[in-house]
Amino acid sequence: MTKCPICQGQEYVIENDRVRDCECFKSKRRRLVLEKLGIPRSFEFAKLSDYDIRTDASGETLSEKDAKQKTTARAVVTAFIDEIPRLVGGETFAYEGGHSSPTLVMLGQRSSGKTLLAACITLAGVERNLPVHYYQWAEVMESCSQFDNPKAEELLARIKRSLDSRSLVVIDNLDSSYEFGEGSGDRRPLSTGIVRKLDYLFVGRAQNAAPLVITTDQNPSQLGAGKFGPVVTSLFDDANKIKLPTMGRGKDQHIIGE
Numbered sequence: 001m002t003k004c005p006i007c008q009g010q011e012y013v014i015e016n017d018r019v020r021d022c023e024c025f026k027s028k029r030r031r032l033v034l035e036k037l038g039i040p041r042s043f044e045f046a047k048l049s050d051y052d053i054r055t056d057a058s059g060e061t062l063s064e065k066d067a068k069q070k071t072t073a074r075a076v077v078t079a080f081i082d083e084i085p086r087l088v089g090g091e092t093f094a095y096e097g098g099h100s101s102p103t104l105v106m107l108g109q110r111s112s113g114k115t116l117l118a119a120c121i122t123l124a125g126v127e128r129n130l131p132v133h134y135y136q137w138a139e140v141m142e143s144c145s146q147f148d149n150p151k152a153e154e155l156l157a158r159i160k161r162s163l164d165s166r167s168l169v170v171i172d173n174l175d176s177s178y179e180f181g182e183g184s185g186d187r188r189p190l191s192t193g194i195v196r197k198l199d200y201l202f203v204g205r206a207q208n209a210a211p212l213v214i215t216t217d218q219n220p221s222q223l224g225a226g227k228f229g230p231v232v233t234s235l236f237d238d239a240n241k242i243k244l245p246t247m248g249r250g251k252d253q254h255i256i257g258e
């Protein structure tokens with residue numbers, strides 16, 4: 001690696017007799033934090049302005065309805081980001097005086113920009129030096145579905161600690177693909193053991209009402225319908241939900257802007 005031309009690799013610069021961190025050190029520190037969080041590399045520099053509200057993922061002009069939905073989604077995420085410091089302090093979130101909950105569920109299919117928005121929220125917390133945790137739903141499922149596996153148990157304990165704390169927790173890609181039986185292609189219900197472990201994981205979060213962001217490719221009726229235990233079900237029921245275009249229509253509850 002070539003040395004930074006500004007500090008010659010010292011990682012600090014002296015300006016007017018004062019020492020300050022060089023930009024190269026700041027970006028190195030940021031990279032380490034994001035790597036530890038597990039944010040996908042391609043979203044390390046995600047910005048809300050990357051969420052294009054005029055076109056879809058392939059660059060086509062959106063219908064008026066989709067454009068409106070995207071505009072609402074971006075406004076809700078912007079408002080949520082502004083509120084993060086208060087949310088980690090125990091307040092709840094209500095968009096324009098609507099439904100009040102610290103949980104935000106973003107519903108969107110592949111290419112709907114849900115990971116981009118989840119990354120923007122996560123990065124906003126990191127930049128404000130607030131406690132943030134980011135998980136993929138695959139990790140949550142791994143932690144709940146493997147029994148007698150020390151690595152899975154360690155992961156379960158780590159996710160549990162995050163959810164029991166007051167920190168911002170972002171869980172990306174709660175996708176239906178994790179419910180298919182291996183190789184069969186048939187959708188099968190989550191086992192009782194997994195449903196119980198999920199409730200165990202989320203019970204602290206349900207009680208302390210700290211900020212939680214979940215992205216999913218499923219609609220509210222798919223998330224309900226007795227799939228999860230009472231704790232997780234009520235988290236989804238009470239959550240603020242926003243729909244990101246390309247989603248099919250479902251039975252909606254508390255969807256802002258509809």
Ligand SMILES: [Zn+2]
Pocket residue numbers: 004005006007008009010011012022023024025
């Ligand atoms: Zn430097």
